Amino acid sequence: MSHHTISVVDLGFTYPDGTRALDGVSFEVGHGEAIAVVGANGAGKSTLLMHLNGLLSPGEGEVRIGGTPVTKSTLKDIRHTVGMVFQDPDDQLFMPSVFEDVAFGPMNLGLPPDDVVTRVDEALRRVGAAHLKERPPYRLSGGEKRAVAIATVLAMEPSMLVMDEPSSGLDPRARRRLIELLASFEHTRIVATHDLDLAATLCERTIVMSAGRVTADGPTREVFSDDELLAESGLERPLGMQTCPVCGKV
Amino acid sequence: MSSIEAGLYNLGRLDQLARQDTAAHRLDPRAKVVTTFVYLVCVVSFGKYDVLALLPFVIFPIVLASEGDLPFGFLGKRLLAVAPFALMVGAFNPLLDREAVAQIGGLSLSGGWVSYASILLRFLLTVSAALVLIGTTGLNGICMAIEKLGVPKVFATQLLLLYRYIFVLADEAMRMSRARSLRAQGRRGMGLGVYGQILGHLLLRTYARAQRIYQAMICRGFDGTVRVSGRLQMRAADVAFMLGWSAFFVLARAYDLPLLLGQLVTGTLS
Numbered sequence: 001m002s003h004h005t006i007s008v009v010d011l012g013f014t015y016p017d018g019t020r021a022l023d024g025v026s027f028e029v030g031h032g033e034a035i036a037v038v039g040a041n042g043a044g045k046s047t048l049l050m051h052l053n054g055l056l057s058p059g060e061g062e063v064r065i066g067g068t069p070v071t072k073s074t075l076k077d078i079r080h081t082v083g084m085v086f087q088d089p090d091d092q093l094f095m096p097s098v099f100e101d102v103a104f105g106p107m108n109l110g111l112p113p114d115d116v117v118t119r120v121d122e123a124l125r126r127v128g129a130a131h132l133k134e135r136p137p138y139r140l141s142g143g144e145k146r147a148v149a150i151a152t153v154l155a156m157e158p159s160m161l162v163m164d165e166p167s168s169g170l171d172p173r174a175r176r177r178l179i180e181l182l183a184s185f186e187h188t189r190i191v192a193t194h195d196l197d198l199a200a201t202l203c204e205r206t207i208v209m210s211a212g213r214v215t216a217d218g219p220t221r222e223v224f225s226d227d228e229l230l231a232e233s234g235l236e237r238p239l240g241m242q243t244c245p246v247c248g249k250v
Numbered sequence: 251m252s253s254i255e256a257g258l259y260n261l262g263r264l265d266q267l268a269r270q271d272t273a274a275h276r277l278d279p280r281a282k283v284v285t286t287f288v289y290l291v292c293v294v295s296f297g298k299y300d301v302l303a304l305l306p307f308v309i310f311p312i313v314l315a316s317e318g319d320l321p322f323g324f325l326g327k328r329l330l331a332v333a334p335f336a337l338m339v340g341a342f343n344p345l346l347d348r349e350a351v352a353q354i355g356g357l358s359l360s361g362g363w364v365s366y367a368s369i370l371l372r373f374l375l376t377v378s379a380a381l382v383l384i385g386t387t388g389l390n391g392i393c394m395a396i397e398k399l400g401v402p403k404v405f406a407t408q409l410l411l412l413y414r415y416i417f418v419l420a421d422e423a424m425r426m427s428r429a430r431s432l433r434a435q436g437r438r439g440m441g442l443g444v445y446g447q448i449l450g451h452l453l454l455r456t457y458a459r460a461q462r463i464y465q466a467m468i469c470r471g472f473d474g475t476v477r478v479s480g481r482l483q484m485r486a487a488d489v490a491f492m493l494g495w496s497a498f499f500v501l502a503r504a505y506d507l508p509l510l511l512g513q514l515v516t517g518t519l520s
Contacts (some may be wrong), residue, residue, distance in 0.1 A: 014443030077470070084469045090418050091462040094411060095476075096390040136265060138417040156470060192322050 004031045004188045006052065012049055012060035022210040023059070034189040036199035036220065039209035040234030044191040045164070046087070048209070050051035052162050054249075065160070080109070083158030083187075087165045089145035093137035098129070098148050101137060105156040120149040123155035124148070129179040133166075138249035143174030150181070155226060160188040167195045200224060202210045208233050211245065258327065258420050267320055268388030274318030279387045282490035286383045288496045292503040293375050299351065299364045302509070304371050306502040310495060313377040318386035325381055331373060336343070340366040362388035389413045398482060405477045411463075418459070423452055438490035 006029040013022040021044045029035055038047050051063050054070045063070045065078050086092045095101040102120045103189040113121070125129045127147040132140060140148065146166065153161065167175045167180065175198070182189065182202055193199055199206055199220060206223045208216040210233040216223050224230065224241050236242075245250060268275070293307055315325060347362035384392065389409070397406035402514070426448050464472075 016486065050465075053469060055469070077472065079469055083465075086462065086466055088462070091459065092466045094463050096388075096410060096414055100390075104467075104472075104476075107477040108473065119306035134269070139262070145454070190437055244380065 002155045003155065004137070004155055006031060006160065006188065006190070007046070007064045008048075008061070009049070009064070009075045010061035011051060011058050011063060013051065013056060014059055015047075020187040021212050022051075022059075023210075024057065025212070025214050027207055027217055031187060032186060032188055035191070036203035037190060037192040037209060038196060038206060038233075039198055039233060041058045043233070044212040045209055047212075049084070049162050049164055049192055050191070051104055053079050053216075053217040054083050055084075080156060081158055082160045082162055083094050083153035085098045085163040085166060086169065089142075089149040092135075092149040092152060092163055093145060096136055097133075097246065098124070098135050098137060099182070100150065102152050102155045105152060120151075123151040126154055127151045128177070141174075142169050143171065145153060146170060146174070146178060147181070148177065159188065160190070162190045163184065163189070163193075165193055166191060166196075167193065168176060169197050185222070196235065197240050200240055208235070210234065231244070258417060258424075261416070264328075264385055265326065265388065267318075268391075270319055270442070272317060272319050272386075274314055277491055278482055278484050278488040279385070279391035280399055280484065281492040282383055282387050283392060283395040283399065285492050286379055286497045289379050289451050290376055292499040293357060293372055293379075295503065296368070296372070297402060299361060299366060299368060301368050301371060303502075303506045304368070304375065306507045307375050310499075311375065314386060315378075315382045318382065320382060320385045325378060325385070327343075328381055329377055332377055333373070336370055339373075340369035343369070366479075394482065403475060410476065412473045415459075415463075419452070419456060422455060423448075426452065446502045466500045 008025055009227060011022050011060050014020050014021075025044075025048060027154055037048065039045050047056065051058060051070070052065070054063075054075045057072075064200075065081055068074050068078065070078050092201065095104055099120055102123055103116050106116045106119045120133075121130065127150050129144060129147045132144055132148060137145065137148065141202075150166075167178055169203040170178060175195075179198055179201055179247050182191070189203075191199065191203060203220055204231075205218065206216070206220040207214055208223060215233055216226070216229050225238055227237065230236060289310055293304065296304055315322065344360060344362035344364040347360060347363045347365060349360045350358035351364055352359040390413075393406045393410045393413075395478070396409075397403060430444065430448065452454070
């Protein structure tokens with residue numbers, strides 16, 4: 001299948017207050033690829049992600065998902081194809097119980113009730129949160145919330161996943177589990193993150209953004225070895241690729 | 251614990267109680283909502299000076315609370331927390347209405363005191379019935395019930411989201427107030443200026459969050475209708491519960507049961 005692809009062509013976007021958030025951004029994502037989007041705060045990562053499923057419409061340029069341009073008339077299908085995991089799980093978990101939250105998407109797809117239950121169970125099992133089914137979201141820990149937020153998106157069975165800072169606010173073990181989980185997915189994945197170690201473990205390819213532009217796009221190891229580029233973009237080498245402070249070796 | 255924290259804790263506790271599995275919890279939410287509604291209408295519609303006639307209504311919250319395994323101490327504390335409102339509302343009645351309505355020994359009881367007692371009793375009854383309803387049904391169930399009963403979807407959805415985000419909002423308010431008090435150098439009270447700023451800030455944050463939530467909703471195919479999954483089933487027991495209690499309320503409203511009982515006991519029933 002070749003349609004789980006994303007192509008962004010010369011994308012530009014200016015917020016109503018005049019902030020130029022994206023400026024001539026172009027890249028292609030192939031089927032099944034895992035891509036990290038890194039960059040300092042305010043580099044335009046979140047704005048870019050919001051274009052990928054039509055939460056924002058391009059000021060200039062175009063976004064194509066599997067060959068279909070993102071426009072008003074295609075939004076419904078695009079949003080079904082591209083699942084988005086938000087930065088703050090509290091924004092994503094708005095129903096009174098975990099079950100209902102995960103069921104929200106499938107119900108909107110108009111699935112019969114039995115299928116909804118199957119999908120919810122499957123999605124929760126996948127993220128290891130089956131036992132949380134009846135709990136209200138505000139009683140979950142940060143890691144549990146994150147897992148459930150991912151399940152809410154998986155239940156829609158999207159072919160691509162777009163994630164904004166999936167590891168923020170997680171303790172080391174929850175973060176480790178999240179990385180394992182994300183690595184187990186076969187979807188086309190785009191992950192915006194400050195967690196460069198996560199990017200290095202999970203994504204073969206990395207796009208670096210700075211001030212609304214793409215400053216680098218290439219194999220993750222290469223990008224993270226370019227100290228000059230990283231410094232210009234307000235980033236630092238991931239710890240896993242820094243020299244050892246004791247012995248000086250990489 | 252600040253008062254916001256305590257309030258949050260109590261709300262969460264009520265929610266936890268609502269997830270128990272007892273006979274009262276298993277009743278159809280619609281049956282409980284309708285019954286409570288009839289109850290409220292009956293209690294509220296009593297005359298200004300009725301006190302004794304209200305007494306039979308004490309039974310309902312007590313029965314339902316014990317059936318639903320709700321701790322009375324907890325309910326009592328919740329009642330006390332809202333009591334100041336009721337105490338204030340009727341506080342001037344004894345001063346304004348001094349006409350004597352009864353003589354007890356050598357003392358005359360003024361109409362003001364009787365109506366004050368009536369207000370307090372009605373407050374106790376209505377608030378405890380509402381608490382027991384939430385404690386046995388959960389707000390989730392109540393929203394589902396009122397929607398199935400024909401209340402416009404917008405209201406049910408609003409209520410649902412309001413309840414969900416009260417925790418998030420209170421949490422944000424709590425953090426802001428904590429941040430303020432940490433830098434307040436021991437000064438108590440925040441002053442109108444700071445208070446206004448905090449409120450304004452909270453409003454802006456709420457607004458931004460509402461927008462993000464809406465985005466998360468449309469990402470998952472939201473089209474204006476929140477579809478709730480639960481399937482409700484009215485069984486004979488639910489209907490019996492609803493009709494039985496409602497009939498009792500209407501009866502107790504129409505006839506002064508304590509008076510009749512008294513007459514029966516003293517044999518003066520004509």
